[in-house]
Amino acid sequence: MKKSIKYLxxxxxxxxAVTACKKxxxxxxxxxxxxxxxxxxxxxxxxxxxxxxxxxxxxxGGGFVTKEGAVDAGSDDHYAGGGNAxxxxxLQVFSNYTLSPSVGPSxxxxxxxxxxxxxxxxxxxxxxxxxxxxxxxxxxxxxxxxLRAYFYFDLVRLFKYVPLLxxxxxxxxxxxxxxxxxxxxxxxxxxxxxxxxxDGNIPDKIDITTDGGRLTKGAIHALLGKVYxxxxxxxxxxxxxxxxxxxxxxQENTKYGYKLLANFADxxxxxxxxxxxxxxxxxxxxxxxxxxSCIACxxxxxxxxxxxxxxxxxxxxxxxxxxSGYSFLPITKNLFDAIHFDPRNKATVANLDSLKxxxxxxxxxxxxxxxxxxxKFAGHVADKTTGGGAPELNYPQNLYEIRLAxxxxxxxxxxxxxxxxxxxxTALMTAVHTRAYNDGVTHGLAATFENLKRERRLExxxxxxxxFDLVRWGDAATVLGSRGFxxxxxxxxxxxxxxxxxxxxxxxxxxxxxx
Numbered sequence: 001m002k003k004s005i006k007y008l009x010x011x012x013x014x015x016x017a018v019t020a021c022k023k024x025x026x027x028x029x030x031x032x033x034x035x036x037x038x039x040x041x042x043x044x045x046x047x048x049x050x051x052x053x054x055x056x057x058x059x060x061g062g063g064f065v066t067k068e069g070a071v072d073a074g075s076d077d078h079y080a081g082g083g084n085a086x087x088x089x090x091l092q093v094f095s096n097y098t099l100s101p102s103v104g105p106s107x108x109x110x111x112x113x114x115x116x117x118x119x120x121x122x123x124x125x126x127x128x129x130x131x132x133x134x135x136x137x138x139x140x141x142x143x144x145x146x147l148r149a150y151f152y153f154d155l156v157r158l159f160k161y162v163p164l165l166x167x168x169x170x171x172x173x174x175x176x177x178x179x180x181x182x183x184x185x186x187x188x189x190x191x192x193x194x195x196x197x198x199d200g201n202i203p204d205k206i207d208i209t210t211d212g213g214r215l216t217k218g219a220i221h222a223l224l225g226k227v228y229x230x231x232x233x234x235x236x237x238x239x240x241x242x243x244x245x246x247x248x249x250x251q252e253n254t255k256y257g258y259k260l261l262a263n264f265a266d267x268x269x270x271x272x273x274x275x276x277x278x279x280x281x282x283x284x285x286x287x288x289x290x291x292x293s294c295i296a297c298x299x300x301x302x303x304x305x306x307x308x309x310x311x312x313x314x315x316x317x318x319x320x321x322x323x324s325g326y327s328f329l330p331i332t333k334n335l336f337d338a339i340h341f342d343p344r345n346k347a348t349v350a351n352l353d354s355l356k357x358x359x360x361x362x363x364x365x366x367x368x369x370x371x372x373x374x375x376k377f378a379g380h381v382a383d384k385t386t387g388g389g390a391p392e393l394n395y396p397q398n399l400y401e402i403r404l405a406x407x408x409x410x411x412x413x414x415x416x417x418x419x420x421x422x423x424x425x426t427a428l429m430t431a432v433h434t435r436a437y438n439d440g441v442t443h444g445l446a447a448t449f450e451n452l453k454r455e456r457r458l459e460x461x462x463x464x465x466x467x468f469d470l471v472r473w474g475d476a477a478t479v480l481g482s483r484g485f486x487x488x489x490x491x492x493x494x495x496x497x498x499x500x501x502x503x504x505x506x507x508x509x510x511x512x513x514x515x
């Protein structure tokens with residue numbers, strides 16, 4: 001959704017009791033209570049409130065912590081990297097599994113999730129009294145409801161034991177909030193998504209010039225399918241993904257307009273925002289004027305600066321125009337070896353060691369350097385901001401939360417693991433694999449679980465899926481054991497310490513608690 005009102009989220013954050021300076025999501029005595037009580041007077045203000053809910057989908061912490069960056073650092077595809085062993089320490093401790101309730105990305109990711117939940121709940125509560133078109137009001141409510149489900153899906157996957165809040169909590173009751181069972185949270189997520197799908201006011205398609213990033217019916221089906229996949233409801237998951245993927249894999253689903261791009265590399269070009277493969281996409285802009293006084297305030301994509309090679313210099317004509325970045329999330333030798341001879345390698349990996357060895361470009365190795373960088377998201381000089389602010393904080397590349405190749409592979413997984421129809425699973429996987437080659441030849445891929453795992457790794461590398469996949473498949477302890485991953489513990493993050501103090505919240509047993 002276009003963030004057309006600069007700093008809107010920060011104006012509304014006070015009234016939503018989720019300001020960035022709070023130490024805990026439970027510390028909710030709002031500074032803007034009177035402001036909130038007089039807001040939502042008309043459709044414009046309701047739309048502003050909806051924009052603020054969407055804003056949290058692209059949450060970027062002031063310490064450069066994002067969901068994608070954090071879970072990439074914790075996967076076998078990346079190291080934390082950076083300048084040294086404590087640079088963006090939240091990523092370092094996830095990468096080497098020394099995180100704790102007081103150290104790591106838990107605080108930022110917990111805060112992000114509940115910021116979204118709170119904003120959605122306030123809007124849902126306020127909408128009935130807003131004088132506006134009833135159909136539009138219903139659409140806003142359904143979008144907020146589906147987004148609440150999205151936020152809770154992240155929270156329950158990351159933390160498992162979370163409070164289930166479906167309405168605003170009075171300030172004098174917030175410290176009495178208790179956690180729900182994971183089953184109850186998943187049930188609410190399903191209920192919210194089904195309600196949004198049933199709303200005839202949610203469109204199948206949108207005008208991306210005005211509403212790019214906004215939820216469509218197809219995106220909500222895709223999210224529900226993903227929820228079912230995590231619950232191992234294979235038949236239900238396959239049905240939801242089939243709705244999104246269409247009858248014939250590789251052909252356009254005309255209902256929603258989804259179609260694989262012909263060229264994998266085109267997915268990472270900034271001019272291809274909200275393309276036919278995009279199902280749910282986070283918008284970024286180079287024109288927000290974000291500066292160092294508030295990193296979290298920028299609309300730019302901070303991943304673009306942090307993953308770039310340090311002190312990069314082009315030495316010959318034709319060298320890539322990478323920006324000089326901070327060398328975070330270097331690609332591991334293991335992933336490089338897996339993808340090296342795959343056609344997706346060139347668009348995924350920035351091979352700086354090769355460029356340096358051949359005198360094409362130079363860079364300074366950072367911490368845990370491998371020579372391989374995340375080319376999908378390394379910023380480019382061509383995308384340097386023209387909108388003022390700090391150039392480092394204002395790169396415009398969007399991020400895919402869900403894209404069609406992902407849903408193809410998730411449907412194939414549901415079919416392989418329990419829903420049957422291996423012929424369709426083969427067709428789905430083959431469509432993704434064939435697009436990778438883009439040479440006019442069909443590249444078949446048999447529908448086996450191991451092939452599925454490998455294809456997801458190579459297709460989605462660096463996009464924030466690998467860690468979740470390893471945990472979901474039960475492979476994390478084996479794959480990440482050498483990094484310090486402990487089975488029965490590191491499948492979830494600890495609840496941040498600040499949210500345990502003086503509240504009724506309890507730590508999960510995985511982290512020494514009683515839940």
